[in-house]
Amino acid sequence: MDVNTALEFAKASFLAETGKSPTDLQIDIFEKALEGKTYEKIAEDCNCADSYVKEVGSDLWRILSSKLGKKVSKKSFRNIFEEYDRSPSSATQQPNNLPEVASSHCRQDWGEAPDVSIFYGRKEELTELKRWIVADKCRLVALLGMGGIGKTSLAVKLGKQIQHDFDRIIWRSLDRSPSLNTFLAEIISLICNESKTNLPTTPSEAISRAIKCLSAQRCLLIIDGIETIMETGKLAGKYRERYQDYGRFFQKVGELNHQSCLVFTSSEKSTEISLLASRIRLVRSHKVGGLTNEAAQQILKDRGLVEEREWHDFIDRYEGNPLALWMISATVVNLFAGKASDFLKTGTVFLGQIEGVLFLMFERLTEPEIKVICQLAAINSPVSFNQLRERISGDISSSVLMNVLESLSWRSLIETEVGQDLFRLQPVIRKYAINRFGQKSS
Ligand SMILES: Nc1ncnc2c1ncn2[C@@H]1O[C@H](COP(=O)(O)OP(=O)(O)OP(=O)(O)O)[C@@H](O)[C@H]1O
Ligand SMILES: [Mg+2]
Structure with a gap:
């Protein structure tokens, strides 16, 4: 059996077992494994992490084992195909008689996603996120972190690296703040090829039809910049008045069964992601930190x-x-x-030009949050809750202070020292707070 015949046989067996054509990466793995390449070499050729290629590979051998009723491995599968090919009982399943394997190109719409050809580090982070999405099949993943930390770039890089695991990829930014109906109408028409005249008219209808689309195909939907639809001048985590349906949509995506994954980026954590991530295993949030x-x-x-x-x-x-x-x-x-x-x-x-990013982050703050930030700026060293409570004048109660600190951490404006209960400001945030509000609390 030559390599091409073996490859066709592998593809057709995969299709027969799963009802789906193998993805480009799976085909690459078949092909390169037939050529005798190691996983490391395959990973290098396909521009993927070794661990990821091994994971996809072992999934393939498991599927083929189940189809052929024999243990198939990377080393053995060519021989097993040859044996199977010679066996008279397999006559009806000879490669030439098997249905033609449909083209497996994942349909992708990257919208205005930025170019990430210059991207350094974050290897372990990417491996972990890929594991969440490809192996664990997470339904909802939030990438959270302060302005400019690299959330958007990480989301693009991640999407590019896991594209082979999806039938469809859609990237959308919320910078023009569309209503949920408008937003989902486009997603539904893209995924399910709905005509423009048959689009949902209410948010509830839009949500249930979108979930149907996410169940019908394995889609990766990446939504960039959720903070644009979040409330300003209130403690973190709430949506602006006309955008609360987005919260309901995210909640359904996290709670209901479907085969897709929604990844979103935001400089502010939302209430429902915090609640969902604490009770649903397939909803996770990742704090994007600085580069090594x-x-x-x-x-x-x-x-x-x-x-x-x-x-x-x-x-x-x-x-x-x-x-x-x-x-x-x-x-x-x-x-x-x-x-x-x-x-x-x-x-x-x-601060130079990062002042603009900080300006936008500070515009969202409430008065008590400003007060606490100014106090942290004045103290200028990590402090515990109780130390901070003592320093703050009487009009902030302990429970208000707890809410405020939680809100500031949801906005990525305060840091907690690892393994300790100490709060501090990053130097740029301290400097900006002092420039903007003066040393009024010191
Ligand atoms: N890993 C990286 N290596 C090199 N440059 C990076 C990396 N991550 C981000 N950058 C660069 O840093 C800048 C900010 O990145 P990005 O826009 O992804 O941040 P962000 O967290 O999405 O910011 P915002 O909160 O403003 O949306 C961009 O110019 C991007 O190209
Ligand atoms: Mg961004």
Whole structure:
């Protein structure tokens, strides 16, 4: 049996067992395994993580074993096909007699997703997220983190790496804040090929029809920038008045059975994701943090900074925030001949263009949140709840303070020290708070 015949046989057996054509990655694995390549080499050729290719591979052998009634492995499957091919009982299932394997291209609509050809680090994070979606089959995944930390880029990178696991991928940004009806009408017409005249008229109808579409096909729906539909001037987690249906939609996506996955990014956690993630195993949220030193250094290299020991301190000052590093390192090149050490000697936490991102984040805050941020800025070291409570004047009760701290952490504006109950501000947030509100609480 030559490689092509074996490949057709593998594809047809897969189709017969699952009712679905194998994805491009699965076909690649069949093909390259037939050529005798290792998983590591296959992963390299397909631009995927080794562990992911192994996972998809072992799934394939399991499916073929079940179809052929024999244990099939990466090493043995060509021989087993040959044996099976020669066996008279398999005559009706010879490759040539099997139905033609349909083209398995995943249909993709990336909308206005940004280009992520320059993307450093986050390897472990990507592996973990892929495991959640591909192996665990999570239905709802939230990527949360402060402005500029890399949520959108991570979502694109993740979607590109798991595309082979889906029949369809749709990327949409909420920057124009469409109503849920308008938003879902487009999704329904894309997934289920509904005509424009037969689209839902109420949010409840839109939600139930969207769930049907997500059940009919395995779709990856990525929604970028949920914070645009979230309320400002109230504690974090609530939707703006005309957008509460989105919360209901996310809740149904998380609670109901279907075969798709919705990934969304947001700088603010919403109440329902917090509740759902605590009680439903297939709903998860991931806090996107700064880049590791190693990954962040790549940005400084690309920007043309002079290599120095001080890079470490420079990256720490901006806590690995890629947007800040791209922007501030341009200033270091322009004003300090690329020397981070000279920039650091100024002793200032320069905000430059990241001020715009922080402005938008601070615009969402309530008065008590501003008060607490100012107090944390004045203390300038990690503090416990009780220390903070003592420092804050009497008009904030303990329960209000708890709500406020929770809200600030949902907005990624305060950090909690790992394994401790201490709260602190990132240097850029402290600097911005002082610039904007002065040292009024110190
Ligand atoms: N891993 C990375 N490696 C290199 N650059 C990155 C990485 N992640 C993000 N960036 C760059 O940092 C900038 C901010 O990234 P991104 O837009 O993904 O952040 P965000 O968290 O979605 O921000 P916002 O909250 O404003 O939507 C972009 O210019 C992006 O190209
Ligand atoms: Mg974004």
